Amino acid sequence: MAIPHASSLVESSVPPPDGDALFDVGLRLVERHDGGREAREFELLGLRWDLVPQVFAPVHTDSTELFTEWLPFPVGGSLLEVGCGAGVTAVMAALAGCARVTALDINPEAVRNTELNAVRHGVADRVRVLRSDLYDALAPGERFDVVFWNSNVICAPEEFVYTRPMQYAIFDRSYATHYRYLRDGLTRLTSSGRLFLGFNSLGDAERLHSLAAESGVRITERERTTRRAGDVPVTFQLLEVAP
Ligand SMILES: C[S@@+](CC[C@H](N)C(=O)[O-])C[C@H]1O[C@@H](n2cnc3c(N)ncnc32)[C@H](O)[C@@H]1O
Secondary structure, three states, rough: OOOOHHHHHHOOOOOOOHHHHHHHHHHHHHHHHOOOOOOOOEEEEEEEEEOOOOOOOOOOOOOHHHHHOOOOOOOOOOEEEEEEOHHHHHHHHHHOOOOOEEEOOOHHHHHHHHHHHHHOOOOOOEEEEEOOOOHHHHOOOOOOOEEEEOOOOEOOOOOOOOOOOOHHHEEOOHHHHHHHHHHHHHHHHHEEEEEEEEEEOOOOOHHHHHHHHHHHHHEEEEEEEEEEEOOEEEEEEEEEEEE
């Protein structure tokens, strides 16, 4: 289904809160993920996973599980996961038969966490993990059959200063990373490659749509469902980005 207007990106039973309210939701999410964490392991998709402090914990919302189930893994091909966190999607892709998986994150603890889980599940030979700000650490000509990011959807104001690694999992200041993801993502694809974004109703769909227009790309919704994330209902969407 093509999405012609930003409003349809958020069309759901979940009304989008205003910017300040969303920012507060984001602050609470950072606390929930970061504060007083004792678990060093979690279970998801039938497997147990290592969890390193200061890394997005896929147990507080359904996003990781949903996107990992929805994403069409390129069996025998290559996948780039931007913002890999604990590495669940990257490792599941390798277990599902992706020949080459590159997982990257701006948070060095997420890099370590993904490496641990790749070893734990016996796929370290085909999961390369990089610390990278979006595509920066990739070689200029590197291309992938599928590129995916479960993004930090809450738009932080221009003056926001990142002081904790976990904030990168929740906030994107001025949607600068979303803009670069949309603008440059297609150049990272093989000739038949596909670019996906895992988004949700806590994000700024209007801004996403306008950045897509500015970047000359079209956004199509592939999957959607509404679940609770802590105390708020959230609509999760797998979006595909195309020329
Ligand atoms: C919502 S979390 C998703 C984590 C993991 N993919 C999952 O589904 O459990 C978003 C991730 O993107 C990472 N991230 C944010 N900005 C980034 C950037 N500019 N470059 C690379 N990774 C980034 C965060 O550190 C975080 O791990």
